[in-house]
Amino acid sequence: MLKLAIWDMDGTIVDSRDVIQTAMTRAFETQGLTPPPYDATRQIVGLGLRESCQILAPDDLSPERVDALVESYRNAFMSRRTDPDFKEPLYEGALETLQMLRDENWLIAMATGKSHRGIRAIFDMHPLESYFDTIWCADDGPGKPHPFMVEQSMNALGAEAHQSLMIGDAIHDINMGNAAGVRTLGVTWGFGAAHELEAVGAHEIHHSYKTLQESLLRFAQATGN
The missing domain is CATH 3.40.50.1000 (HAD superfamily/HAD-like)
Known part of the structure; x- marks a missing residue:
């Protein structure tokens, strides 16, 4: 059977706890937003990226700014992988x-x-x-x-x-x-x-x-x- x-x-x-929180923090800072605390970030892990960003972003953030936040996260995530101290064991x-x-x-x-x-x-x-x-x-x-x-x-x-x-x-x-x-x-x-x-x-x-x-x-x- x-x-x-x-x-x-x-x-x-x-x-992947470190890389996800670091990338999310960098993404929010790039967009001039206050980064979410880890306790908020951990609760969206597993959802799609755009949905995750929508949940974590301020309620009044425009769809265009959410799209920009998503792209900033992608860029920050890939950049974090090039850091000398990067680990994802x-x-x-x-x-x-x-x-x-x-x-x-x-x-x-x-x-x-x-x-x-x-x-x-x-x-x-x-x-x-x-x-x-x-x-x-x-x-x-x-x-x-x-x-x-x-x-x-x-x-x-x-x-x-x-x-x-x-x-x-x-x-x-x-x-x-x-x-x-x-x-x-x-x-x-x-x-x-x-x-x-x-x-x-x-x-x-x-x-x-x-x-x-x-x-x-x-x-x-x-x-x-």
Whole structure:
């Protein structure tokens, strides 16, 4: 029987907290706006970039200024990658967990708010590309929390909802997975807090890759694999 793990990227596999907050701060400063605090930024991670900027920007900011803010963020994000001190590391246990899934014959998908360009940058930095059987991102259709990316992942790989689960650190990941009818596993080492993930109905909440791995193995056993 098939078993499909659908992964978020930022805050789940890759520790992108610094680069996202730094880029958002630079973008707002470029546009002459007061930068949002980290606690505000972390709550929009996973949404599409324009929606994120709209949420964080002042209510009276014109659509044209929002567009400019979006472009400033893109430029700041790419510029941050060239800084000498730049780091966007994998979380400890991420690569080992993906390898475990591959060894156990899981199908593996990505459902991320990143753009295709952002995904390419991560793949150039870390040996992740070969693990993913299908990839869906903000460029492909409706973003989180719409179930589109999860549904497309299942459709692309021939998996049904009861054979699939969504793994993510943000409430938008959990809402997306729940909307698609799959099991949702929230993780707390990224942008979301445990109580937030619990409040939106995560089926499980994990504080380490060790317990996440154990849960994935239990899911495989429960589905007859």
